[in-house]
Amino acid sequence: MLTPEDLQRYSRQIILPQVGQAGQERLKAARVLIVGVGGLGAPLALYLAAAGIGELILVDPDHVSLNNLHRQILYAIEDLRQPKVEIAARELSKRAPTKITTHTQALTEENAADLIQSADIVCDGTDNFTARYLVNDFAIKHGKPNVHAAIFQFQGQISVFGANQGPCYRCLFPNRPKNAPSCAEAGVFGVLPGVMALFQATEVIKLILNLGDPLIGRLLLYDALAAKTSEIKFRRNPNCPSCGPNRNESFLSKAYSDLQSCEMNPTVPELTPLELKQELESPNPPIVVDVREAHEREISTLPNTIHIPRGEIADRIQELDPNANLVIQCRSGGRSAQVAAYLLGQGFKQVRNLATGINGWAKTVDPTVPTY
Ligand SMILES: [Zn+2]
DSSP, X not given: OOOHHHHHHTHHHHTSTTTHHHHHHHHHHOEEEEEOOSTTXXXXXXXXXXXXXXXXXXXOOOBOOGGGTTXXXXXXXXXXXXXXXXXXXXXXXXXXXXXXXXXXXXXXXXXXXXXXXXXXXXXXXXXXXXXXXXXXXXXXXXXXXXXXXXXXXXXXXXXXXXXXXXXXXXXHOOSOOSOOOOHHHHOBOTTHHHHHHHHHHHHHHHHHHTOSOOOBTEEEEEETTXXXXXXXXXXXXXXXXXXXXXXXXXXXXXXXXXXXXXXXXXXXXXXXXXXXXXXXXXXXXXXXXXXXXXXHHTTOOXXXXXXXXXXXXXXXXXXXXXXXXXXXXXXXXXXXXXXHHHHHHTTOSEEEEETTHHHHHHXXXXXXXXXX
16 A cells, blocks of 8 residues: 555655556566666665665675775765665665565575575576576576666666566577676776666566556667667577476576676687788688678678678577578677677577677778778
């Protein structure tokens, strides 16, 4: 039941016909688990509490450090070396009547089932694959939607996994990466996790209120430097070790061995433009797939490419042979890396990314190709 104070506090939200008193009551009854109260989790918790979520369950073993403060806006200089979840609980309680439950241990195989079962919706605000797979697999097992976001340098991604029979993180990325840079090596553009966290908060509230089109089966990509979003559609993988009919617990738990990385997704093998040139002149050249938009191909193209724009790759995946030797190419190597990771996740055997893209080709192989 909403109190008279609630009715005033949330009045601007309640007058939205899509929310109303009934919707606000649903938000108040909701319990949301946030795994990781860092760059993503801190702004996410702030907005979910402000919007009237009844209970937030915060899980994070870390302490506040000085280099967190440029993005983890719940924390201040006097909070250094304090447990993040405790400071978060204190700061959130100043602002909203949300019940805050804190856990200062990391999410592990031992505690994941209890924590995830205690919530209606799970939010993945973690920064490493171990935790991402753990969140995904236990959310799937216990039938909880997993609102996932991840960032890498200037790029972010967001999706909703395991809701309404939709696909999961492992449908996209079944295997953990072999090598990936650490957070400290990769760097973080401070405002980016805030942007992605608010996408997450929006999806959480939409799920609770059953509003609009949730990001199920869609990976929304945000490129902060280009100020552009794009989308990869994906489906459930019938052989998915997590959400498929033959869930494979021993395969799943292999990914939980400690592996820290800041990258959003498993990394893909690469080759340089010069290496591609040599391979194209060999007896068994690879097939080059250009994932740029049609208007970009009017500026420059490599010879004999297959053209499938990134946004169409899931719908047109049957045009590609999963056993073929594929090189994915775009302007400078960013979009193509995402498509290559996606194809590897879908079971393609030999997929590599053309590092530096066609602009790199123009610089190092063929200066007659225009750059843009
Ligand atoms: Zn799956």
